[in-house]
Amino acid sequence: MKKAVLLSGGVDSICLTYGILPDIAYTVDYGQTVADREIYVSKYICNELNIEHKIIKVNCKELGSGTLANCEKSNISPSEEWWPYRNQLLITFASMQSIKDSVTEIYLASVKSDNFHKDGTEVFYKLINNLTNYQEGNVNIICPTLKFFSHELIHKYSVPLELISMAHSCHISNLACGKCSGCIKQLRVRHELKIK
Numbered sequence: 001m002k003k004a005v006l007l008s009g010g011v012d013s014i015c016l017t018y019g020i021l022p023d024i025a026y027t028v029d030y031g032q033t034v035a036d037r038e039i040y041v042s043k044y045i046c047n048e049l050n051i052e053h054k055i056i057k058v059n060c061k062e063l064g065s066g067t068l069a070n071c072e073k074s075n076i077s078p079s080e081e082w083w084p085y086r087n088q089l090l091i092t093f094a095s096m097q098s099i100k101d102s103v104t105e106i107y108l109a110s111v112k113s114d115n116f117h118k119d120g121t122e123v124f125y126k127l128i129n130n131l132t133n134y135q136e137g138n139v140n141i142i143c144p145t146l147k148f149f150s151h152e153l154i155h156k157y158s159v160p161l162e163l164i165s166m167a168h169s170c171h172i173s174n175l176a177c178g179k180c181s182g183c184i185k186q187l188r189v190r191h192e193l194k195i196k
């Protein structure tokens, strides 16, 4: 049974990757503004941990919304960076690739503070896991991090700080803007851990 993780190069997915050491890590370039940086960080992490890294590239920028797509946010967006059906999209691409790779478990790292959008909730993960399980391939979608905040994950998995300090969470640019909710979350984590 092979395991894969969805690795974006942010704090949470770095922690999960370190914690479960999957056979493969997938980074999806779906047309998000920060794809280059996410790929760079993810490659680095996989190299350090000796994990196979695959990039799945399908440009969906036209269908995106908000800061990650560099366009106006939709009027139903719960946040600046919300992208409609994003986790569902990423899970679908990863599931498609998992069939080729004989992977039966795909792990994602949504955390407690992600539950303001529906696709970061326990209900969502139950539903999507039921759906992929029903389909050919019987892929399991697993999110073991829902009950934790980012800084708690770092402790839970005892993640080395040099890996955390590589993380990229900015939603706006490949160079951290320092102002968006992703950057603020990262600064908060660094503050909690007393990293400068």
Ligand SMILES: [Zn+2]
Pocket: 169, 170, 171, 172, 173, 176, 177, 178, 179, 180, 181, 182, 183, 184
């Ligand atoms: Zn930012």
